[in-house]
Amino acid sequence: MIKLNKYLLLLLLSVTFFSANAQLVQNIFGRKHISLNGRWNYIIDPYEMGYYDYRHEPFDQTKSGKGGFYDDREQMNKSELIEYNFDLSPTMKIPGDWNSQVEKLQFYEGTIWLRQKFIANPATDKKYVLYFGAVNYEAHVYLNGKKLGVHKGGFTPFQFDVTGKLKDGENFVVVKADNTRKQDEIPTVNTDWWNYGGITRDVLLAELPSDYILDYKVQLSRSNPKQIEGFVKLSNAAAGQTVTVDIPEAGLKTTAKTDASGIAKINIPVKKLNLWSPENPKLYQVSITSATDKVDEKIGFRTIETRGQDILLNGKSIFLRGISMHDENPLIQGRLRGEGDMRMMLQWAKELNCNYVRLAHYTHNEQMNRLADEMGLLVWAEVPVYWTISWENPNTYQNAEKQLSDMIERDKNRAAVIIWSIGNETPLGEPRFKFMSKLADKVRELDQTRLVGAALEVHRKGFNVIVDDPLGEKLDLVSFNQYGGWYWELPKELSKYKFDIKYNKPVIITEVGGDALAGYHADEDTRWSEEFQESLYKHQIPFMNTMSGLRGMTPWILTDFRSPRRQHPFFQDFWNRKGLISETGKKKKAFFVLKDFYDQTAAKYK
Template sequence: MTTTSRRTALRLGTAFTALLGLGGTAAAQEPPLLPVSPVTALRPDILMTGAINRDGVDLSGDWTYSKDLYQTGKTDILGWAAAPRAQRFRDVNVEAEEGKNKYTFFEYDMDRGPHMTLPGAWNAAEPELRYYDGLIWFQRFFESGPLNGQRAFLRFEAVNYLTEVYVNGQKVGSHEGGFTPFTFEVTKVLREGKNQITLGVDSTHGEHTVPPKVTDWDIYGGVTRPIRLIRTPATYIDDFYIRYTEAGRILATVQLNGPDAAGKPVVLTIAALKLKATATTDISGQAQFDLKAPKALKLWTPDAPTLYEAGLTAGEDTLTDRMGFRTIAVKGMQVLLNGQPVFLRGICLHEEEFGSNPARRIMTETARALLTEVKTGLNGNFVRLSHYPHSEVTTRLCDEMGLLVWSEIPVYWAVGFGDAKTFDVARRMMTENVLRDRNRASIIIWSVGNETPSTPARNHFMGTLADDARAMDPSRLISAALLVHKKKVDGVLEATIDDPLVAKLDIMSANTYTAWYGNDRLEDVPPQRWKAPVSKPLIFSEFGADALAGYHPDDRRKYSEEFQADFYRATLANADTVPFLAGLSPWILKDFQTPRREHPVYQKGWNRKGLLSETGVRKQAFAVLSDYYRAKAGK
């Protein structure tokens, strides 16, 4: 084995060490646990909570681009600084410069490059980019008037994966992570009139990234969610967190950003409830509210998703948001919504719109099409947004439509649990996810990861993420999709949840594919027994079987609609035998793209476990689950 392989095994932990056959004791091979900085240190300098509700200049539309697989726009040979002739971010008119001197030459021209519509993953833009994985530069121009004492910010809802941002040739910031928002102030680099914005977007994943290089979904590189130029007063409302408690109180925390943030009156209003209150910020610019909820308040539920418009005013800045109020808790083996037991009738969902060439371009209408199939088609009340934070458009629609949400960060499979950089990236992702969406009533679960092997390094890594989420938002539940140990006892399968991470979780969650992966058969599924060492509720966070829509062989074999339907019947029969089961989120609503799935007849680059085809055709198992949920809901 090479030195690199040994180093990788040590970084990933003892489970992978054993897999690679290195031998030795766990104590000798397990890396030391990573130090933990305070979660407050992970908070972005600029948060811009509720930015989706602020006025701004939408930079969606036509951009030029330039492929840069060898990253010559960043570095030249031997790691030297990139040659000026290759620096795509320069504030220069290449054609004009070439016209001045016949000896002048460039190896790029962003102005005369090919065009792409953003937002939208580059994989769907051109056939040659379908599996492109690397660096692409994007550029466009926009107009800006005088600021007149205001501040200006560029807000990115999501770019995958590593992004560098330049305005008028000057770097304004960089961000790592493909699914959470980030904001850079550009007040000092904007000029009145025409401005140039250039993005260097690198989709490459490796040993330090979250998720890791190998996943079971598509690359989707590029700018996948909107970019806007936002102006604010010099002191503005940067963050707010409003929630309802079991004691019947409305709590709010507001954070101002700017030179006059301290000692500033902040007014909170909810007009429909005739609620108005004022608090003054402390020296750090933070104001706190603790108010008795009016008797007229209607709590948010999936059947009655009541939303209220809350308004905030601080000096010259005003901000509004629509939100619901509810409580979520665990008691014994039950999940309680507003103090009442609720069974989570759910499904998993990847962020991929219907169609044969999806670009992860999630607008209101595309998100509503997906969520309507969950809410009314499947009679569902719950959706697991897998395996990363989905668009804010989606989470806000869940508020509106009445769907409970599991929100997850892409700590997935074999990320570098012993690697300090990976640890930092994951913690920042969790921070950005929670701080973006903790005002959404629909979100009830923060998930710290999916299908990860239990090692001391992993347990420390994911346990810290659980602690971080709980510190930032104690009003929600914590879970993770766990691996399960199975064995036969007296001829009956026994599934045991013995993961030490359970101690950090409010809800146990298990991915179970009995009779799809492995040698078990459908008849083994209904009598399967489930065991857990603690009294906590369990969610079947995944189960499913591939089926090609329209494939109906006589023998009901794998990949047929009939086998998938039989698989669902068997697994749902097993679910009915588990006394501590509190919900289901089968895998998955619709077929989705993944380079891992390459059977030339049935898959062709698609994971076929969807209850719907990629174009929205319902398979037989859709009705099986819909009928089951209808009965569960008492309809």
């Protein structure tokens, strides 16, 4: 009974820490803040000596809460025993993963402690939020030696209210980052991308008024394109507070009162708007004000819907000329480090004549979606419910739902985002169907202005390529991956096959392609050659065009990317070579085949 009580206590403590994560402040980068990016000291801790004592009890869950690396202790006398020292430890750039910055950490999976010192001068009448854009995967966060909380999920933002916890002068924040893969997590142990560990996105300390604008959504109604609707949520949950939404260029302005939960619903009749589209990525300056706060934002307005086998953008049929991409720089190892890296990737997509990108297989950087808004690229946004996970574990589902909800909450004002994807290549089965169906329902609960998708799998019977997944009933699109010409059959044999699709919905091919080592040339029958990949695209395009409902595709993938799964010592060397662009930025021959098809398709859909 003593052991049971102890473990129940630890569980309650972990739940308390997890729930301490405050609701995300919308547009945190638009608020007054200081950046905590830069050089952070780090300590490699494979045995987690800085977290557990020799009995494997967590230091931060003892009565004193002391003893871990998060205390950042300084030696007070020459006899004192301290077995770590952040000041004497090396540094790494944050944001940035550890695998690409330190050679001995290339394949490291485990715990690393990171510390940053900063100066703060907190005002008594302000609120303060410590924000992390992403930490992979499990993050324990401490401020001045006190635990703020825990966050799981390597690609979604989180933050903590640190009002009253900051010192006037020097402060320090310590993060225990652990990128260990686990069966019951999201994603699970088996993926096909590099498991970059660490603090991979921005860290900042934001200053807010004591009562502030917490959240808002300002979008065109899906059912009525003559109406802007949404809400503004204030941090003070009280009725009768006035909020104003002003779009000066459009001559639109409205005021509304909050209900008892601090939420004011907005409805603005629209006479004329310059609608956002890839050809016309118009963004309006939107100002949201309350009695004590103001937020400025750039928002585009558009509608997206399906009708039969058509996808309608602003009421007009569109073909999604897309490409998939990872959050990785092929030229410099590691995650995309900032706007320059992201703009480079999106510009390559534009050179391919894309109007659409699939940001796979997890939530990408917020800045990527803002750039897509600016550059005119529609977006498929996805959560890492990938391959086979623990479908019957309720905690796994809650984790997936939280990552999905955080993605939607963060990016719900981005006109570029038109599809929320709930997963990739998940296998048929009743537990999986229930799991994925609940995620689809959650999307519709949170956002009625966009489409719901998932990258399904195909099955073959004879010369039929069959798409018959019960999850298709819950989706707006028939979206699936198919690798004819690479994992099954040769490219020149694809004409023998036909698609057998159960649903009368728009078809989006979410993945198609094959590998080629840039610069390796041979005939079209020689695997790994640029000519083989070129031939695959030449045969796949007419094969896919046999589907009457084909309304878009995102071939796999824009650039070669790193993956420990890819073992061939010459052709792969830990690279997935399905990119149309190599790790040196060279466009392979297949790039131009796809571009020619997109040029022709763009002319047809003018």
